[in-house]
Amino acid sequence: MDCGTVRDSRTKRLDTIGMLARHAYAHAAEKGADVDTLLRKAGLSRGQIDDPDAHLEARRQIKFLNLVAEALGDDLLGFHLSQNFELRTVGLLYYVVASSDTLNEAILRAARYSSIVNEGIRLTQREGKGIGLTLEYVGMSRHLDCHLIEFWMAGLMRVCRELTNRRLTADRVTFVHRRSVNSELRAFYGCKLQFGADADETTFPLSVRNLPVVRADPYLNKLLIKYCEEALAHRETNRSSFGTSVENAIAVLLPHGRAQITQVARKLGMSQRTLKRRLASEGLTFTGVLNALRSDLAKRHIGDRSLSISKIAWLLGYSDVSAFSTAHKRRTGMTPQASRRHLHAKPRRCTRPSPIKGCDAEENC
DSSP, X not given: OOHHHHHHHTTSOOOHHHHHHHHHHHHHHHTTOOHHHHHHHHTOOHHHHXXXXXXXXXXXXXXXXXHHHHHHTOTTHHHHHHHXXXXXXXXXXXXHHHTSSBHHHHHHHHHHHHXXXXXXXXXXXXXXXXXXXXXXXXXXXXXTOSHHHXXXXXXXXXXXXXXXXXXXXXXXXXXXXXXXXXXXXXXXXXXXEEESOSSEEEEEEGGXXXXXXXXOOHHHHHHHHHHHHHHHHHOOOOOOOHHHHHHHHHHHHGGGTOOSHHHHHHHTTSOHHHHHHHHHTTTOOHHHHHHHHHHHHHHHHHHOTTSOHXXXXXXXXXXXXXXXXXXXXXXXXXXXXXXXXXXXXXXXXXXSOOSSTTOOXXXXX
16 A cells, blocks of 8 residues: 555545546446536536546535436446445555454444545444444435445445455345345345335344454554544534435435424424524525425436335325325426326437437437
């Protein structure tokens, strides 16, 4: 490992979310996608992709991943990217866990130092009947994403397997977002998978905690911990939007019909009055955040043809299908069924000459 890289990491944060966006860009380009157009739609530029030190806003990166997945027709983009990802490119965090003595030591250090390389997702560890590793979003909306979280959850499993040189399996793996369990995911994890859960979490049996790390190096580990502690002490505090925190709290409560302000305030550990005041300081209201969240989730769920309209109504916390249809039509001018037909309609090729220069040959006309 280059000691200069270690020294640099004390003063410069390594943006691993940005690293994933660049990985997705290269993958999409290799597949022949119009990557520069996808970047523009996500509000990103080629210059940001080419400059490894350029900051990429998390929300824009998530949007880019969604656009790449749509362009490639790959609903498991994040998971697929995780399979050929070079783990060492994570940098300092990888080397400090890889030089630890046991898997439990490695996990504890990964949780402590995860913010050095990534402020967007926080890793936490808890121990009870099993060892729970939870990925939590910080300063960005969880409901917009599925590819980023699936990338890091699979990456976390790959790291644990590589450290111990064993094909470890968890007791269970859970995700907040919803999807049908895919055979690829089942084969990779080899355990119970749950989507639509309350947390993004991998739970290992307690028996794995003392598994030795095959490349343990106590001398290197001691040196790297010193650098990590210095980097941790100098890190900038991530001041996330309070509106995003409210949005993430609502998202978990929606399917249970409990997304009322009283429940959200209780989940965030404050009074309704404080919640309203803090939202107002950002120019937001609880109803506005709730409606915007429902609108975003409706677009995603309607695109998933495995979900019935009645199931979507329940997922969004509406009392019945009629209430959902009325609200959706008021927002979009279409019923949920019409939106689904429109979303999945294949564009027919334009067969008549267009007087407009640069006419898109696939444009509906």
